[in-house]
Structure formats: C-alpha cells, structure tokens
Amino acid sequence: MKKLTIGSIQKRKHSLPLVMITAYDALFARLLSESADILLVGDSLNMSFGGNPDTLSTTMDQMIYHTNAVCKGASEVFVITDMPFGTYCDEKTALENAIRVYRETPSDAIKIEGGADKAHLVRHLTSNGIAVCGHIGLLPQAFRAEGGYKVKGKTEEETISLIADAQAIEKAGAFIIVIEGVKANVAERVAQSVSIPVIGIGAGNGVDGQVLVFSDMLGLYEPFVPKFVKQYMNGAAAVKEAINSYKNEVQSKEFPNENFIY
Structure with missing residues (x-):
C-alpha cells in the first residue's frame, strides 16, 4: 500500500472513508499497517500502556519514544503524533515541542486539541512547516475542566460553536480534523461545513473516516468500553x-x- 500524503488524504473528502487507528509500538503498528490509512500515536497510550486513569500525565519523551517505535513498524503509513497536555499552551511552547517531534521522529504531523481558541496555535505551527491535525468536540485533555467526559452537540448553540471551531481550524491551516464524542447529526453538519476531511470517534457515520483505539477495537482493554466502540474480537x-x-x-x-x- 502506497503511503498517503497530505494531498491524497485531503482528496478523500466525500470519497472513500479514511481508516485511522491508534498505535503505540512497532509490533502492532506492523500488524495495523496492512489496513490503516493513518496511524495515530495517541496520548491514550498513557492509559492502555501506562495503566493511568487519564492522558494528562503523558510526556513529550513518551510520545517521541512511541512515535519512533510506530514509525519503525509501519514506515509506509502516514503517522500523526498527539501533542500531550501542557505542551502547546502558547505559540512558543507549541512550536518548540512540535519541532522536537519533527527532529526526533519521522512523524508526518502532530495533533492538538481545541477549536477556535487554538486556531492561533494551528496558524503559528503551519506557518512554520508543521502539519497539524485538529481535534474538536469532546477533548480528553480538558475533562477535568469540563467536569468529566461529556458528549457535545446536544444544543443548537453547541452545534454552531463546533462548526465555528472546525472552520477556524481549517482557515488556520489544519489539513484534517478529528471530531470526538459528538451527536452524529451534528458531526455530519460539521463535516459538511469544511473542505478538509473530518475523522470521527463516537461521532457517527456522516464524516470522512473513523478512528478507534486499537486496544478497544480488539477487545484488549478491559477496565472500560466506551459506548461508541465496536469490539472486532x-x-x-x-x-x-x-x-x-x-x-x-x-x-x-x-x-x-x-x-x-x-
């Protein structure tokens, strides 16, 4: 399978849905690479690998270590690296950490959480040669501030805000967006409001692709199974x-x- 580029990923908008799966090591990256269009080195590794209750204590060193492992196992797959909590609080910090990812790994892009409030960071990163995947809707890194993991898009006000988030991120230069934990009909409206692919997780089928955590999808993670996860084994x-x-x-x-x- 030929490795996708940002251009070929964007051409999948309104076309063949994109298949994104998380990966944290070379072993599973190699197995997943036969079917995945994109591998996401998610900060969720802090839970499935580290045994922690959330993603917040993930470090840049961890993300770089696991990204290198994934890239070694799946050199022909497009790889996106999550930016951990606290590593993109301002433009200077965000760029320094994103440059670390690019210098120390073969990762193709980074992902940051946040909508219109983070558009200035997306713009700063993309203007400095960093490919950015956005992430809107339910934001795992913000769960303490929001009082838990809450589904978004339950009101028209939230829907309008999500559309504004997606459009702001696209205008700032993001090439793709992950939308998580959003009502299916709302996620579809969000996907239709932008010209870049929108990848859903717990966001229904009206988007341009799907992402799942591999250990959830394979039924390996036992402590908790989210409602949106289908276990394929x-x-x-x-x-x-x-x-x-x-x-x-x-x-x-x-x-x-x-x-x-x-």
Missing part, C-alpha cells in the same frame, strides 16, 4: 486462554516436547 479472552494453555503445558511438562528442543 475478544482479544483479552483470547490472550488469557493462550497464556493459560501455556501455563498448563509447562506445569504438565507437555511443553517443550521433542518438536521444540535442540
């Missing part, structure tokens, strides 16, 4: 069954048999 049960089989064979000395010795 019961990965946790399959892994546990395999490990239990290994345990039983080790304890019974069935493994290793003559087929697995020198």
